[in-house]
Amino acid sequence: MLYYILRRVLYTIPIAIGVSLIVFTLVHLAPGDPLSAVMGEVDQKMLAEMRASFGYDKPLPLQYLIWLGSALTGDMGYSLRTGAPVFGTLIDAAANTMVLGVAASFVGFLVGASAGMFAGYHHGTWVDKAVSAAAIAGVSIPHYWLAIILVIVFSVQLGWLPSMGAGAGASVLSWDAWKHMLLPAIALAAIPCAIVARTARACVMEILSMEFVEALRARGLSERRILLHVSRNALPTVLAVIGLQFAHLLGGSILVEVVFSWPGTGYLLNLAIFDRDIPVLQGTILLLALFFVLTNLVVDILQTFADPRISRA
Amino acid sequence: MKPNRLQSTLAGIGIAAALAASLAWGQSRPLRVGMTLSDIPTTSGQPNGGFEGYRMTGYTLYDALINWKLDNAKAPSTLVPALATSWKVDAKDTTKWLFTLRKGVKFHDGSEFNADAVVWNLDKLFKKDAPHHDARQRAQVAGRILSLKAWRKVDDYTIEFTTHAPDSTFPYQTTYVFYSSPAQYEKLGRDWNKFSQQPSGTGPFRLEKMTPRERAELVRNSSYWDAKRVPKSQRVVLLPIPEPTTRASALLSGQVDFIEAPPPDFIPRLKSQGFQITSNVYPHIWPYFMSFREDSPWRDLRVRKAVNLAIDREGLVKLLGGFAAPAAGAVDKSSPWFGKPTFIIKHDPAAARKLLAEAGYSDSKPLTLKVMVSPSGSGQMLPRPMNEYIQQNLKAVGINLELVTQDWEVLRNCRRAGAGSPICQGVHGINNSSATVDPFSAFGRIYSSKAIPPKGFNYMYYSDPKVDAMVEKSNNIFDEKKRDQLLGELHAYLVDQAVDVWVVHDVGPRAMSKQVRGWVQARHWFQDLAPVYVAD
Numbered sequence: 001m002l003y004y005i006l007r008r009v010l011y012t013i014p015i016a017i018g019v020s021l022i023v024f025t026l027v028h029l030a031p032g033d034p035l036s037a038v039m040g041e042v043d044q045k046m047l048a049e050m051r052a053s054f055g056y057d058k059p060l061p062l063q064y065l066i067w068l069g070s071a072l073t074g075d076m077g078y079s080l081r082t083g084a085p086v087f088g089t090l091i092d093a094a095a096n097t098m099v100l101g102v103a104a105s106f107v108g109f110l111v112g113a114s115a116g117m118f119a120g121y122h123h124g125t126w127v128d129k130a131v132s133a134a135a136i137a138g139v140s141i142p143h144y145w146l147a148i149i150l151v152i153v154f155s156v157q158l159g160w161l162p163s164m165g166a167g168a169g170a171s172v173l174s175w176d177a178w179k180h181m182l183l184p185a186i187a188l189a190a191i192p193c194a195i196v197a198r199t200a201r202a203c204v205m206e207i208l209s210m211e212f213v214e215a216l217r218a219r220g221l222s223e224r225r226i227l228l229h230v231s232r233n234a235l236p237t238v239l240a241v242i243g244l245q246f247a248h249l250l251g252g253s254i255l256v257e258v259v260f261s262w263p264g265t266g267y268l269l270n271l272a273i274f275d276r277d278i279p280v281l282q283g284t285i286l287l288l289a290l291f292f293v294l295t296n297l298v299v300d301i302l303q304t305f306a307d308p309r310i311s312r313a
Numbered sequence: 314m315k316p317n318r319l320q321s322t323l324a325g326i327g328i329a330a331a332l333a334a335s336l337a338w339g340q341s342r343p344l345r346v347g348m349t350l351s352d353i354p355t356t357s358g359q360p361n362g363g364f365e366g367y368r369m370t371g372y373t374l375y376d377a378l379i380n381w382k383l384d385n386a387k388a389p390s391t392l393v394p395a396l397a398t399s400w401k402v403d404a405k406d407t408t409k410w411l412f413t414l415r416k417g418v419k420f421h422d423g424s425e426f427n428a429d430a431v432v433w434n435l436d437k438l439f440k441k442d443a444p445h446h447d448a449r450q451r452a453q454v455a456g457r458i459l460s461l462k463a464w465r466k467v468d469d470y471t472i473e474f475t476t477h478a479p480d481s482t483f484p485y486q487t488t489y490v491f492y493s494s495p496a497q498y499e500k501l502g503r504d505w506n507k508f509s510q511q512p513s514g515t516g517p518f519r520l521e522k523m524t525p526r527e528r529a530e531l532v533r534n535s536s537y538w539d540a541k542r543v544p545k546s547q548r549v550v551l552l553p554i555p556e557p558t559t560r561a562s563a564l565l566s567g568q569v570d571f572i573e574a575p576p577p578d579f580i581p582r583l584k585s586q587g588f589q590i591t592s593n594v595y596p597h598i599w600p601y602f603m604s605f606r607e608d609s610p611w612r613d614l615r616v617r618k619a620v621n622l623a624i625d626r627e628g629l630v631k632l633l634g635g636f637a638a639p640a641a642g643a644v645d646k647s648s649p650w651f652g653k654p655t656f657i658i659k660h661d662p663a664a665a666r667k668l669l670a671e672a673g674y675s676d677s678k679p680l681t682l683k684v685m686v687s688p689s690g691s692g693q694m695l696p697r698p699m700n701e702y703i704q705q706n707l708k709a710v711g712i713n714l715e716l717v718t719q720d721w722e723v724l725r726n727c728r729r730a731g732a733g734s735p736i737c738q739g740v741h742g743i744n745n746s747s748a749t750v751d752p753f754s755a756f757g758r759i760y761s762s763k764a765i766p767p768k769g770f771n772y773m774y775y776s777d778p779k780v781d782a783m784v785e786k787s788n789n790i791f792d793e794k795k796r797d798q799l800l801g802e803l804h805a806y807l808v809d810q811a812v813d814v815w816v817v818h819d820v821g822p823r824a825m826s827k828q829v830r831g832w833v834q835a836r837h838w839f840q841d842l843a844p845v846y847v848a849d
């Protein structure tokens with residue numbers, strides 16, 4: 001087992017290098033000059049000088065090696081646009097995305113699981129139909145569209161919640177921060193909420209048909225207690241689903257973050273693309289790609305614990 | 314005990330003083346501004362983000378030696394003394410200028426502004442071996458002060474500049490260079506990145522706090538050297554909101570007080586809800602710059618005139634909800650440089666057809682023009698519907714306009730590289746809006762053959778000895794009125810030659826809440842936020 005885990009971890013290294021190579025190549029294949037972000041009104045001659053001073057005149061393979069060398073030591077360079085270190089910028093953005101991801105998962109889990117379990121328990125009634133319809137709508141409606149509708153209703157028409165930004169930079173626990181988080185979290189939560197609701201409903205229905213439920217009823221337990229037992233049995237599956245959704249949310253959502261100008265990784269990526277801020281672009285894509293590589297690694301290792309046959313294969 | 318007369322008088326004075334103080338300093342509500350930029354422009358001295366950067370973190374935190382007069386909406390902006398109180402050219406050697414600096418000006422950190430600070434800042438930008446040289450800041454301004462060759466401290470409050478050749482437009486070029494505090498740079502360990510977090514300039518605002526991509530908070534510099542420009546707002550918050558609808562929603566929901574460029578389809582709604590909308594013409598042109606290189610159909614004057622006559626500018630303005638002004642040349646008719654062109658740019662499709670027929674084009678042999686356009690970009694207004702409208706106009710006179718859409722940075726790179734370069738993908742022209750703020754930006758850097766890439770912005774490869782001579786001559790006229798007259802003749806000549814397709818001038822709409830006071834929309838790219846405040 002240990003040997004397998006070690007091998008699996010070592011495999012990650014060539015994968016990560018491959019990912020970094022693809023990231024670098026893709027970024028440099030895109031049309032446009034990497035210096036566009038810093039250039040004001042400079043002519044071709046000055047442009048050539050600038051290119052040399054930033055090292056963009058070197059052959060691409062050499063640029064890649066220089067970049068990889070520094071990235072390995074945690075130095076991902078400086079934003080061409082702002083001059084801020086890319087690593088710090090990425091950490092800030094990732095923290096914002098994480099906060100939003102946690103909030104959205106929480107909303108998604110709470111609403112999705114309770115609605116789904118309730119619908120499953122009252123299978124066939126109008127409540128069940130309403131929840132199922134809402135769940136289908138939840139997975140089908142594009143979340144950026146939902147985001148715009150939320151802004152129109154809650155910010156513009158009702159004026160209850162702010163339409164953009166993450167607030168004045170106070171603590172995450174402040175009311176100001178919560179207010180700013182609410183709409184993007186709801187927009188992001190729609191899909192996980194719907195998926196969780198459907199899973200919970202199916203799960204509860206399946207458990208309800210099991211013999212132990214009959215046995216509980218025969219022993220004279222109240223319906224409320226039975227629902228509690230059923231919910232507890234459904235919970236592991238629902239948690240597994242929300243776990244996957246959470247990992248997905250951490251990747252950031254470009255569209256929702258852009259609509260709300262939420263300063264996370266998705267928004268950062270979008271800005272970096274339009275500004276041709278190559279160091280930030282490379283850093284952000286690399287971070288997101290490595291995040292998925294790591295997620296896969298963790299899942300693989302966890303699966304080994306769950307099913308030891310995998311490590312022998 | 315009854316108050317005696319002295320007590321009542323003192324109380325009266327006290328109340329009056331308190332009222333006066335509250336009028337002068339009392340605007341406690343912050344002014345929150347929604348910018349179109351996607352990030353806070355750099356704050357270390359020379360802002361990035363083009364002229365919007367200059368507006369937001371340039372003229373707020375800093376001053377130039379000469380500033381623009383931005384308190385009049387009725388006339389084009391002119392130059393006003395700022396960190397320099399006067400300037401004059403040396404009558405014997407017109408490449409030498411003497412600038413007298415203002416005394417008693419302090420940077421935000423309390424250190425003094427003087428000739429040493431000027432030399433230090435110019436070294437920062439243009440002396441590559443200076444220990445504090447900053448390539449990033451240099452890139453923002455190098456193309457705007459091309460005449461500058463050397464600088465020298467004469468005494469503590471006098472600076473001598475030398476230009477490469479006589480250039481009467483040099484004072485305009487100095488308006489783009491801002492002065493950062495050498496003392497603050499030393500204090501922060503000689504680090505420009507740290508300096509951008511805690512900058513120190515001489516401007517009417519100080520930067521208090523900045524979170525990249527989120528917000529910058531500027532606070533009033535109460536000891537600003539120009540008492541008339543001490544800010545009315547205690548605090549100005551700059552928020553980057555690049556999405557137009559997000560920006561408008563933020564205004565409607567009361568999250569910001571003032572936005573730049575509200576989307577035209579939101580304007581009727583904003584107006585009906587009592588928001589203030591302002592606009593004004595400014596030195597901007599939305600043109601097609603066309604190639605004059607070999608094989609370009611644009612070399613034929615009849616074709617150039619025909620395209621200019623085929624466009625229905627009034628219709629286009631209507632399409633933009635009235636937020637544009639039809640162009641009759643590179644500069645607006647109110648500009649002192651408009652002159653008296655004989656070729657009148659108007660909508661005359663019949664004349665356009667006739668000219669095309671004379672040039673040998675017909676329905677069986679139609680003229681095809683390929684133009685590179687961008688989906689968005691600084692000063693580009695609403696490129697897609699505008700270009701499609703022009704496409705229809707040209708179709709009506711028998712011209713096929715092919716639009717090649719590329720993103721903004723590719724378009725800018727094509728402009729730098731010049732017509733015919735591979736990055737331009739074989740187009741005949743580009744739709745790249747341009748600023749005509751000063752004589753050099755308006756004429757020299759675009760129409761002079763000396764500015765053909767790689768040396769300048771003459772994308773078109775336009776070369777006309779007559780234009781070159783007029784540009785050269787205008788640089789040697791140091792009497793402003795006479796120079797304006799010559800520039801008028803130059804502009805009239807360019808219009809008569811129909812060098813570009815001049816379409817419209819932007820009018821820079823802004824929207825703000827009912828409570829916003831003091832805003833004057835100057836006829837300029839730069840604007841002054843100092844007098845603007847939110848009434849309680």
